[in-house]
Amino acid sequence: MKDVSVNIHDANAPVKISCKDLTMTFVQKGTHVVPVLDNVSIDVHDQELLVVLGPGQCGKTTLLRMIAGLETPTNGTISLDGEEVTSPGPDRGLVFQSYMLFPWHTVEKNVSIGLEMKGLSHDDIQKTVSHYIQLVGLKGFEKYYPHQLSGGMKQRVGIARAFAMSPKVMLMDEPFGQLDAQTRLFMEQETERIWLQEKRTMVFVTNNIDEALLLGDRIVTMEGKLPGRVKSSYAVDLPRPRDPMSIGFLTLRQTITDEQELTL
Amino acid sequence: MAFETVKVGKPLLLRILPVLSIVMFFTVWEVSVAPPDVHDWRIPSTLLTSPSDAFKLGIDKLTNVNPDGATLLTHAYVSMQEAFLGYILALAIGLPLGLMMGWFSMVRGLARPIFELVRPIPPIAWIPLTIFWFGIGLGGKVFIIWISGIVPCVINAFLGVRMTNPVHIQMARTFGASDWKIFTSVCVPSALPMVFGALQIALAYCWVTLVGAELLASDQGLGFLITMGRNLGRTDIVILGMVSVGLAGAVIGVIIDRVEAKLLAGIRR
Amino acid sequence: MSNASQNVCNEVIVAGGDRKPFNIVAFLRNEYFLSCVSLLFFFSFWHWAASSHVLGHTSALATPMEVLSRLAELFTSTLAGLTMWGHIWASLKRVLIGFTLAALLGVPLGLVMALNPYVNAIVKPIIDIFKPMPPLAWISVAILWFGVQETPKIFIIVIGSFIPALLNSYNSVLLIEPELYDVVRVLGGKRWDEIRLVCIPASLPAISAGLQISMSSAWGCVLAAELVSSRSGLGYIIIQGMKVSDPAMVLGGMVVIAVIAWLISQTLEWADRKLCPWRRDIKSF
Numbered sequence: 001m002k003d004v005s006v007n008i009h010d011a012n013a014p015v016k017i018s019c020k021d022l023t024m025t026f027v028q029k030g031t032h033v034v035p036v037l038d039n040v041s042i043d044v045h046d047q048e049l050l051v052v053l054g055p056g057q058c059g060k061t062t063l064l065r066m067i068a069g070l071e072t073p074t075n076g077t078i079s080l081d082g083e084e085v086t087s088p089g090p091d092r093g094l095v096f097q098s099y100m101l102f103p104w105h106t107v108e109k110n111v112s113i114g115l116e117m118k119g120l121s122h123d124d125i126q127k128t129v130s131h132y133i134q135l136v137g138l139k140g141f142e143k144y145y146p147h148q149l150s151g152g153m154k155q156r157v158g159i160a161r162a163f164a165m166s167p168k169v170m171l172m173d174e175p176f177g178q179l180d181a182q183t184r185l186f187m188e189q190e191t192e193r194i195w196l197q198e199k200r201t202m203v204f205v206t207n208n209i210d211e212a213l214l215l216g217d218r219i220v221t222m223e224g225k226l227p228g229r230v231k232s233s234y235a236v237d238l239p240r241p242r243d244p245m246s247i248g249f250l251t252l253r254q255t256i257t258d259e260q261e262l263t264l
Numbered sequence: 265m266a267f268e269t270v271k272v273g274k275p276l277l278l279r280i281l282p283v284l285s286i287v288m289f290f291t292v293w294e295v296s297v298a299p300p301d302v303h304d305w306r307i308p309s310t311l312l313t314s315p316s317d318a319f320k321l322g323i324d325k326l327t328n329v330n331p332d333g334a335t336l337l338t339h340a341y342v343s344m345q346e347a348f349l350g351y352i353l354a355l356a357i358g359l360p361l362g363l364m365m366g367w368f369s370m371v372r373g374l375a376r377p378i379f380e381l382v383r384p385i386p387p388i389a390w391i392p393l394t395i396f397w398f399g400i401g402l403g404g405k406v407f408i409i410w411i412s413g414i415v416p417c418v419i420n421a422f423l424g425v426r427m428t429n430p431v432h433i434q435m436a437r438t439f440g441a442s443d444w445k446i447f448t449s450v451c452v453p454s455a456l457p458m459v460f461g462a463l464q465i466a467l468a469y470c471w472v473t474l475v476g477a478e479l480l481a482s483d484q485g486l487g488f489l490i491t492m493g494r495n496l497g498r499t500d501i502v503i504l505g506m507v508s509v510g511l512a513g514a515v516i517g518v519i520i521d522r523v524e525a526k527l528l529a530g531i532r533r
Numbered sequence: 534m535s536n537a538s539q540n541v542c543n544e545v546i547v548a549g550g551d552r553k554p555f556n557i558v559a560f561l562r563n564e565y566f567l568s569c570v571s572l573l574f575f576f577s578f579w580h581w582a583a584s585s586h587v588l589g590h591t592s593a594l595a596t597p598m599e600v601l602s603r604l605a606e607l608f609t610s611t612l613a614g615l616t617m618w619g620h621i622w623a624s625l626k627r628v629l630i631g632f633t634l635a636a637l638l639g640v641p642l643g644l645v646m647a648l649n650p651y652v653n654a655i656v657k658p659i660i661d662i663f664k665p666m667p668p669l670a671w672i673s674v675a676i677l678w679f680g681v682q683e684t685p686k687i688f689i690i691v692i693g694s695f696i697p698a699l700l701n702s703y704n705s706v707l708l709i710e711p712e713l714y715d716v717v718r719v720l721g722g723k724r725w726d727e728i729r730l731v732c733i734p735a736s737l738p739a740i741s742a743g744l745q746i747s748m749s750s751a752w753g754c755v756l757a758a759e760l761v762s763s764r765s766g767l768g769y770i771i772i773q774g775m776k777v778s779d780p781a782m783v784l785g786g787m788v789v790i791a792v793i794a795w796l797i798s799q800t801l802e803w804a805d806r807k808l809c810p811w812r813r814d815i816k817s818f
Contacts, residue, residue: 070715090721100716103811104734113730114720145811165720281654289659311678373567378575384794385787386753388669389768391760392775392783396594472667476757479669487670494673502677506670513665 016201017044017067017169022076023227024062036062037073038227042220044169049195049202051216053209053256059228060205061097064173067203068094080169090114093162095172099154101146101161107133108142111161118165132160135194152183156190163198170202176211188214192241209256213249214242221256232259290315313500318507321500334484336504340512343474343485346402347516350409351470357410358417358466359459365418366425366455367447379418387412387473395481405477405485412473413466420462424455460524467520471513486512595781600788603781612773615765621793623765624755627683631690632751639695639747640740643702648728660699668693668750669757676762686758693754694747701743705736741805748801752794767793 024037037059044050052060065071067078069088078085080092088094101110108129115125133139136156146154155175162170172191176184188211195202195215206212212219213236221231234256238248297314298306309317325336334342364371365379390408398404428451436446478487486509493501560566576597583594595603607617615623646653668689675685713731722730759768767790774782 068719070718088715088718088721090719092719094715094719096712096716098712100710100712102713102716102730102734104737104809117720117722117726147811161720278650278654281651282658285655286658286662289662369564370562370567373564374571377568377572381575381791384791384798386749386756386790386794388753388757388760389771389787389790392771393780393787395775396778396780396783471665472669472753475667476669476760479672479757480760490670490673494677499674499677502673506666506674509670510663510666513667517665 013045013047015043016046016048016081017042017203018077018079019043019063019067020077022063022066022073022078024059024066024071024073035227038229039076040228040230041076042230044201044203045218047199047201049204049215049217051212051219052203052205052222053207053212053219054222054228055207055224055260057226058222058224059226060222061173063228064094064171064203064205067169068092068171070094090118090165091168093165093167093170095155095158095162095170095175097174097177099146099151099158099178101154101157103146106143106145107138107149107157110146110157111164114161114165128164132164135163135197136160137190150183151179152187155179155187159191159194163194168201170200172202172204174205174207177207184208184211189241191215196240209253209260210244212256213238213253214244219256221259224260310497310499313503317500318503321504322508325504336489336508339484339486339489339505340508343478343487343509344512344516346405346478346485347409347470347474349402350406350474351413351467353406353410354413354417354466354470355463358414359421359462361414362418362421363425363452363455363459364447366422367451368443382411383415387469388476391477391480394477400481400483404481405474408477409470409473413470416465416469417462420458420465421455424458425451427458428454460527463520463524464517467516471516475509595784599781600784603779604785604788607770607782607785612770613764617770617789620766620770621789624759624767625793627686627690627758627766628748628751628755631687631755632694632748634687635691635694635747635751636698636744638691639698640702640744643699644706644732644736646699647703647706648732660696664696668754672758672761675758681762686755686763689758690751690754694751697746697750698740698743701746702736702740705739705743706732708739709735738805738809741801741808745798745801745805748797749794752797756790 019040019042022037022040024035026034026036028034040059040063042050042052042063052063054060062071066073067080067085069085069092072086085092102113105113111132112125112129115128120128130139130142133142136159138153138156138160141149141153146157149157158175159172175191176187179187191204192215204212204215216236219234219236221234223229223231234252236252238246238252243249294314294316296307297312297317298304298309299314299317300309302309313321322336327335329335329338361371361375365375366372387408390411394404394408398407432450432454433446436450441449474485475487475490478485479491482488482491486505489508490502490505493499493503493505579594580596580598583596583599604617609616612620642656646656671689671692672685675688679685679688709731713735714727717727717730755766756768759766760772763769763772767786771783771786771790774780774784774786
């Protein structure tokens with residue numbers, strides 16, 4: 001096992017995304033008011049891999065969608081590099097939990113579609129697409145249709161699609177939730193590898209503690225019930241690649257597990 | 265719908281637009297038809313009848329047997345009777361046949377070629393042959409309606425059984441169930457949603473075929489009313505017939521919906 | 534899904550290996566054998582019923598051989614100025630014109646209705662009023678308005694095929710996974726990109742299915758219109774057969790009608806596979 005102390009994040013790095021006092025309420029069926037987030041404030045530092053950890057139904061997906069611009073908070077502001085976020089855009093890449101690939105396009109076309117919308121030249125698109133397909137390890141599968149791919153491969157296409165837009169921030173919404181345990185572990189390691197190779201700010205939402213510790217520079221935990229609130233924040237000062245059997249890893253794991261209340 | 269964010273109720277405009285639309289439709293229709301024997305810029309009454317005139321005629325024909333030989337209700341009753349008979353027969357024969365075809369290869373082998381031969385023929389095309397065999401009467405029309413209704417019943421029942429979750433079947437086999445037992449306790453219940461879909465589709469087919477059959481080979485019924493109206497040059501009777509056919513079809517559709525909702529009250533679709 | 538989903542019946546699956554010795558019982562129960570038996574029985578019964586006049590009068594049915602010879606006649610000689618080919622083309626032409634018009638009207642309108650709630654609020658109630666009215670009910674009115682030439686027939690065909698095309702294209706948009714729109718928005722697309730990149734491709738399978746229904750409705754409508762009043766077409770052939778008490782002609786016409794309908798549906802299915810090559814979970818009969 002390599003003991004490489006690489007890329008421990010710098011806590012004094014500038015703040016990339018700033019969420020202040022976010023409150024969100026949904027109205028269902030015209031009258032039923034559901035509070036989803038309550039005064040959530042989170043700062044994401046530049047080049048940091050922030051993990052938002054929480055059990056199901058705690059508002060973390062809504063938080064991510066708000067950063068992406070797909071939802072508007074009832075109260076509070078979100079700013080990226082100082083500018084307020086109001087609508088979705090290619091500067092924030094989003095990887096969906098259920099892959100959301102276009103079934104009528106090949107892998108290649110799925111990755112290139114955003115670039116075509118940007119208006120890049122054909123050669124540029126070709127270069128970018130093949131670079132990212134190779135980065136996620138899908139070289140040779142360019143002409144395949146999504147229904148011919150496994151779950152892990154589909155998600156890799158989703159990651160390539162988001163990365164290809166060269167976003168300032170990568171947002172990942174429980175991307176491995178639908179995969180089996182071994183594929184999930186493999187994908188976590190792949191994500192770490194990809195992130196180390198093409199560093200950028202990332203916000204990763206998950207409900208899996210091991211996943212959070214494997215990937216995160218910093219972990220923000222949320223309360224286990226609606227409305228969602230931030231519980232605490234942990235800095236993960238462990239060397240990469242992470243060793244799940246090291247003392248530091250296991251100690252932190254114990255701390256976080258103890259802190260999580262068991263929600264049924 | 266896919267683009268709207270969550271709103272508290274629909275905006276007022278969206279709620280009244282449908283009503284406005286219908287009102288406008290009837291108003292334009294009413295206003296654009298001239299009364300009988302009046303010739304101006306409006307559509308002459310030989311080509312179209314206004315809704316008010318059609319309605320008046322409808323009220324009149326509830327009791328008046330002229331000029332076609334029966335009251336409106338008699339016609340409607342005859343039509344519904346024929347449709348109902350053909351429909352029920354189609355369900356009674358088509359659904360079990362389709363279900364069994366889905367499961368038992370012997371039934372499938374025997375029935376399928378005949379079904380595939382008959383299936384591409386549009387039900388309307390059977391009319392001349394039926395007139396040969398049954399003449400112009402209840403039997404012929406019921407036969408045609410039965411043929412038109414049986415096709416969707418068989419297809420849907422067949423597909424319903426084919427779509428049974430193979431895991432359930434394997435589970436039943438591990439219990440040692442016989443083929444017939446598996447059929448009755450696994451395949452048929454799991455085919456129910458498709459079967460209920462067939463109820464609606466078959467009804468639509470039956471009603472459409474009924475009107476066609478009555479247009480050509482009948483002396484009673486709503487379709488006959490329409491044809492008679494044309495033969496007599498009475499556009500208002502034609503329009504009345506059309507409206508009645510539409511209304512009756514809608515009413516039957518609603519009844520089937522209610523029946524289905526009651527029967528499916530516990531089963532998740 | 535694996536091939537397990539195909540094995541829903543009680544067929545005996547031989548998983549490779551030794552071939553079983555010939556078993557007479559299994560042979561008799563084999564599906565394909567039974568199909569042949571069934572067909573044989575069907576044609577024999579038909580022949581017997583026709584020749585033994587079991588349905589009463591002599592002109593109720595014709596034997597299969599009589600039908601075939603009548604068909605051969607019709608294909609070579611003329612009836613009302615056209616050979617059978619001419620009649621086939623007359624019916625087909627009407628269907629094609631009517632179906633194309635209906636598709637051009639119905640599919641875009643369905644899409645617009647599904648995408649714009651205001652258009653939906655205005656148009657849907659009118660559609661709902663006309664939906665339960667069978668297209669054939671319009672025949673009398675159509676003849677009144679347009680005479681007895683081509684127009685009323687095309688009018689009926691349009692009415693009959695317009696509604697299925699519209700409803701399917703409308704429903705297809707409603708079935709689209711809403712998150713797919715999010716994908717486009719996150720990639721920087723606007724409303725028009727959402728429609729172009731998601732709505733239209735995602736609704737193609739359902740639109741295609743709707744057009745198949747539309748076409749079979751069109752075929753039924755053209756026949757009905759021709760039965761009521763026409764001087765050409767396949768419907769004319771069978772009504773003529775009825776008028777001159779010639780069951781061979783009627784049956785021959787029905788055979789041709791069935792064959793053409795089958796050919797059309799196969800063509801549309803092929804086009805559907807070409808247009809939508811990605812997998813869909815719809816099992817077929």
